[in-house]
Amino acid sequence: MKQYLNNLKTFVSFKTISTDKRYKDEMKKAVSWLSSVFLQNGFRVSTFKHKNSNPIICAKFSHNKKTETVLIYGHYDVQPAHKKDWSLDPFEIKITKTKILGRGVVDNKGQILIHITTIFKLIKEKKLKYNIIFLIEGDEESGSEHLEDILKKNKKLLHCDHIIFSDGEMTNGFPTIDTSFRGGFNMSVTLTSAQNDLHSGIFGGAVPNAANEMTKLLAKIYDKNNTVTIPGFYKNVDKISKSQISTHKKLSDEKTLCELACVKKTLCESGLDFYTQTGMRPTIQITGLSSGYCKDGYANIVPSSACAKLNIRIVPSQNANEMAKAVQTFFEKNIPKYLKSEIKIDSKWPPIKLKHDQEIFEEIQKILEKIYKKPVITKYCGGSLPIIGSFKNILGHNPISVSLANEDCNMHGVNENFQIKYIKKGLEVSEKIFGK
Numbered sequence: 001m002k003q004y005l006n007n008l009k010t011f012v013s014f015k016t017i018s019t020d021k022r023y024k025d026e027m028k029k030a031v032s033w034l035s036s037v038f039l040q041n042g043f044r045v046s047t048f049k050h051k052n053s054n055p056i057i058c059a060k061f062s063h064n065k066k067t068e069t070v071l072i073y074g075h076y077d078v079q080p081a082h083k084k085d086w087s088l089d090p091f092e093i094k095i096t097k098t099k100i101l102g103r104g105v106v107d108n109k110g111q112i113l114i115h116i117t118t119i120f121k122l123i124k125e126k127k128l129k130y131n132i133i134f135l136i137e138g139d140e141e142s143g144s145e146h147l148e149d150i151l152k153k154n155k156k157l158l159h160c161d162h163i164i165f166s167d168g169e170m171t172n173g174f175p176t177i178d179t180s181f182r183g184g185f186n187m188s189v190t191l192t193s194a195q196n197d198l199h200s201g202i203f204g205g206a207v208p209n210a211a212n213e214m215t216k217l218l219a220k221i222y223d224k225n226n227t228v229t230i231p232g233f234y235k236n237v238d239k240i241s242k243s244q245i246s247t248h249k250k251l252s253d254e255k256t257l258c259e260l261a262c263v264k265k266t267l268c269e270s271g272l273d274f275y276t277q278t279g280m281r282p283t284i285q286i287t288g289l290s291s292g293y294c295k296d297g298y299a300n301i302v303p304s305s306a307c308a309k310l311n312i313r314i315v316p317s318q319n320a321n322e323m324a325k326a327v328q329t330f331f332e333k334n335i336p337k338y339l340k341s342e343i344k345i346d347s348k349w350p351p352i353k354l355k356h357d358q359e360i361f362e363e364i365q366k367i368l369e370k371i372y373k374k375p376v377i378t379k380y381c382g383g384s385l386p387i388i389g390s391f392k393n394i395l396g397h398n399p400i401s402v403s404l405a406n407e408d409c410n411m412h413g414v415n416e417n418f419q420i421k422y423i424k425k426g427l428e429v430s431e432k433i434f435g436k
Contacts, residue, residue: 001424004117005095007037011076011109012093012102018054018077018142027138030076031055034136041120043134048154050146054138058157061123062131069131070434071160072119073387073399074112074167075140078104079412086414099417107411110418111166111404111426112136118430129436133160137387143186143347144386151387151394162360163391164433166426168403169411171275171377172251175368177361178381178401180279181388183320183351184313186287189331191217192340194304197292203302211291213339214306220334221284226267228284232326236317240280244380248275251377260408279380282314284327313384320348349386354398361400367432368402371425379403404429 014030017023031054035045038059048056054077062069081090081103088094090103104110115134122128135158137147151158170176193208223229252273257266268277277283288309293299314323324345335341356378365376381401391399404426405411406419 001427003120004113004423004427005093005100007117008100008102008105008110008113009093011113012104013091014076015091016077016104016138017080018139019080024054027054027077031057031138034076035059037116038134042123046157048150050150053146053150056138056147056150057134057136058154059134059136060132060157061119061128063123063128064131067129067131068161069133069159070162070164071133071135071158071395072112072115073163073165073391074115074134074136075108075138076104076112076136077138077141078107078109079141081414081416088415090414090416095420098421099419100423101415101417103416105416105418106169106405106409107416108140108167110423114166114404114423114426115164115430115434118427119434122431122435127436129434130162132434133158140385140387143349145347147387148390148394151390155394158395160395160397162358163395163397163399164364164402165385165399166402166404167385168381168383168401169405169407169409170403170422171379172253172256172407174251174374174377175372176377176379176403177356177365177368178354178403179356179378180316180353180380181351181401182279182282182313182315182382182384183318183349183389184311184384185320185324185345185348187310187312187324187327187343187345188307189214189217189310190305190307190342190344191335192305193338194302197299197301197304200300200302207302208336208338209302210306210339211303213336214289214291214308217331217334218286218289218308221286225270227269228282230284230327230330233282233284233323235322235326236319237282237315238280238317240276244280245273245276248279249273251275275379278382280315282312282318282323285311285313287311313382314351316351316353318351320350324348347386349384350389351384352389352392354388354392354401356398356400358398358400364400364402364433367429371428371432402429402433 015026043059093102193210291306292303
């Protein structure tokens with residue numbers, strides 16, 4: 001645990017925000033540090049890079065040609081974090097009696113470091129069960145756009161028998177293995193009503209207001225039952241069985257989930273619970289909205305432009321390209337002709353179902369049940385990992401997602417945290433998986 005904490009402190013200190021080009025040097029520092037740590041522990045280290053990507057670390061340790069090889073995936077990039085929003089410096093870990101706080105302590109530095117720590121230990125003790133490949137990238141939070149090309153070019157070097165990663169949360173305190181991930185894409189919509197902002201007294205009420213127009217447009221996305229109104233939005237969505245809903249409802253404690261999200265109520269589609277809604281239904285979320293003046297005081301204007309950022313998530317059996325076309329068509333038809341508009345779609349990635357019929361899956365399931373003393377939940381994950389489909393298609397394996405984090409970890413949010421008891425259990429789980 002001591003070595004884990006020392007390395008976590010250093011790892012978190014690198015401001016590896018992949019969505020912001022100002023942190024390129026921080027990305028390089030993190031790669032350099034990780035490479036040196038692997039080299040010090042007997043790994044052969046390669047660095048892959050596409051001209052538009054951050055470096056990807058490939059660290060290999062082979063001790064027996066007859067032994068199976070496990071590829072362990074992770075990412076060193078993190079979501080943005082600002083000191084003014086947190087109760088601490090997000091890039092300095094804070095250790096309390098029960099938690100460790102800091103940006104990346106769960107997503108994903110803290111979780112990938114659990115496997116790094118245990119495997120280093122097993123190497124020293126000569127108890128490592130498998131040959132190991134670590135593949136750690138720096139663009140997961142911005143879509144892993146070029147990782148598929150890199151996998152294709154380095155397919156031989158990355159040849160393995162199994163793929164394992166830990167980048168998620170447990171479910172209501174139960175150990176969790178994800179069985180599917182949603183796909184999706186991001187998009188922005190910009191509306192322009194005039195050449196510049198206008199005087200609200202002279203022009204207000206007589207000319208288009210970009211902020212008003214944007215809110216009217218966005219209000220058309222959902223109906224009163226929280227169902228998306230976009231034609232074709234639910235095309236090819238798999239039918240949800242009664243047993244799936246029954247299982248999810250047993251896990252979906254409304255009060256606990258509201259406390260977890262710090263909201264007063266969940267707003268699912270009629271008849272659906274939280275886990276069915278987030279894991280098995282598509283969604284469109286407004287992730288950013290800007291127009292006019294929102295600083296101190298008031299600017300008495302008619303805003304001339306407005307911008308909305310949206311994130312669309314789709315479920316297995318749906319197609320990202322088809323959905324992007326449907327959403328774009330909806331906006332184009334509903335934007336008034338008297339407005340200029342720009343619609344931009346970025347970072348499409350496919351949804352995926354994972355088939356778990358490998359022997360190692362059953363072994364991991366038994367290890368989790370023994371250590372947590374609870375049955376394993378196979379979960380339809382509402383989140384996305386762009387690389388998972390590429391692993392399946394290019395390397396030929398269904399990855400196994402072993403979530404190690406507490407459900408209230410607040411990944412992507414302020415005061416991201418990893419409960420110490422789950423770090424200890426995670427270290428134990430990892431040692432059992434990879435040890436003889």
